[in-house]
Amino acid sequence: MLSDIEISNQASPQLISDIANKLGILSHELTSFGDAKAKVDPALLKRLVAKQQGKLIIVTAVTPTPHGEGKTVTTIGLTQGLAHIGKKSCACIRQPSMGPVFGVKGGAAGGGYAQVIPMQEMNLHLTGxxxxxxxxxxxxxxxxxxxxxxxxxxxxxxxxxxxxxxxxxxxxxxxxxxxxxxxxxxxxxxxxxxxxxxxxxxxxxxxxxxxxxxxxxxxxxxxxxxxxxxxxxxxxxxxxxxxxxxxxxxLGVAGAMTAIMVEAIKPTLMQTINGQPCLIHAGPFANIAHGNSSIIADKIALKLADFVVTEAGFGSDMGFEKFCNIKVRESDKAPDAAVLVVTLKALKANSGIASDLDINKPDMDRLQAGFSNLNWHINNVAKYGVPVVVAINHFPTDSQAELDWLQHAVTKTAAFGCEISQSFAQGASGAEQLAKTVAAATEQTSNFKFLYDVNTTIISKLLTIAESGYGANNVTLTAQATQQMQRFEALGFSHLPLCIAKTPMSISHDPSIKGIPGDFELPVTELRLNAGAGFITALAGKVMTMPGLNIKPNYLNIDIDDAGHIIGLD
The missing domain is CATH 3.30.1510.10 (Domain 2, N(10)-formyltetrahydrofolate synthetase)
Incomplete structure (x- = not known):
């Protein structure tokens, strides 16, 4: 199969003005950056104020592994699949940081035949x-x-x-x-x-x-x-x-700071490989920030499309929890359904059994042991009252027997449904059944609820997230964190929701603990006030807000060819 960038380069994208027109964006509401991308003026929401909102679908995942679960692939694939079954759809995703693009994680445009194109323009600078x-x-x-x-x-x-x-x-x-x-x-x-x-x-x-x-x-x-x-x-x-x-x-600097960001308030419109619209806006990480794209992009898409598919970073204990407890509080728009992405490899890696060297080989013992992680995430999403559909992101190495077992096992859980997605290899048609099931899930009665009462104390909210959100027994605070908590409460900020910064590689704070961690305490080392954003960040464990490059970073693969085309960006 071709590489992601080869597929992107061989695609025949439509003019971005045509994509905007089909979505319902007027020409004066669009500022083009060439033929492939354009800024959308949020002022169009005034024109659409009386228009009914569409359905909002949030894509999350099991605990991440180094193998990649394909959350963005599923987000884009589902958007394409919904259009394939006759639904007007739009994706809303975050702008990639060049940190992971040149580091370990790589780009964030999706992949295969479920990606945003041109992927090199999305992954490098976009509209600045x-x-x-x-x-x-x-x-x-x-x-x-x-x-x-x-x-x-x-x-x-x-x-x-x-x-x-x-x-x-x-x-x-x-x-x-x-x-x-x-x-x-x-x-x-x-x-x-x-x-x-x-x-x-x-x-x-x-x-x-x-x-x-x-x-x-x-x-x-x-x-x-x-x-x-x-x-x-x-x-x-x-x-x-x-x-x-x-x-x-x-300090007198707020006005000038806003002036620098006056164009950044406008989402960027691009397209999927089959010509479906995608709004790209903001890029907070989910391990050290709140991990979701913008409210403005969602509001625009919900007025223009029947189904909007957005993505929360990392597992459901990370971006999804913050989507529900931070973003929904600000947007006042709860999700109508959730999609929980899983792979056979992810469950085997989360089993804690053996090494990852033979991760592609059939191994029913490891799969069954790792299933507990998926079941935990299903129950975690369900506790918010959101119908959840499990999407098994298909890899060519997957065995049919293991896929059959996994689909059957999910039927005994709290999930609304479970479908295999082959959008990476097949594009829109590979997500057709997933799209049908997700559309049906959005018709369920919404019973959304927050995890905690925002007006309780900071320590009470920490305990609720640690115990109900992660399964911890308790929370411990350093002397510094305790002092900061007391200061923020004295200044009148105790009513703010919390954003936990921790490792995404485990439900706990310790990346080495796989499956379902138990009998642990969540160590909070520092609290940071984000009065403008409207939350308090709690740093847990050894999390850092500045990543480092690994010994073999992605930038080693990236170059240009003799014609000036970017290569190696996958």
Missing amino acids: DIHAVSSAHNLAAAALDARLFHETRLSAAEFTRQSEQTALNIDPQQLLWRRVIDHNERSLRHITVGLGAINGPVHDSGFDITAASELMAILALSHDLTDMRKRIGRLVLALDTSANPITAED
């Missing part, structure tokens, strides 16, 4: 939204350090006289705003800022990957440009010497 987030974020960091420098070298009165601004009395030990870059760069995790006599007070800082920026979360959770401006103004950048928060509005 991530760069805008990086620039706006780092402007705030530069502004904060500059303000600290000038206030430190002058008296408060002299600073006010020269600048015509009131001194903020920034505490140099409480600068909360780190810098970001859209690459995996472990050497920048911890840095010292201000070295040299004329460069300002020396203090510790660091870099996160841009996907972890609170501005990325704000982009994903904002309803419009005005809302984004207000959220940016609420960003807490530092504390003053009396432990009061200093916001981007206080």
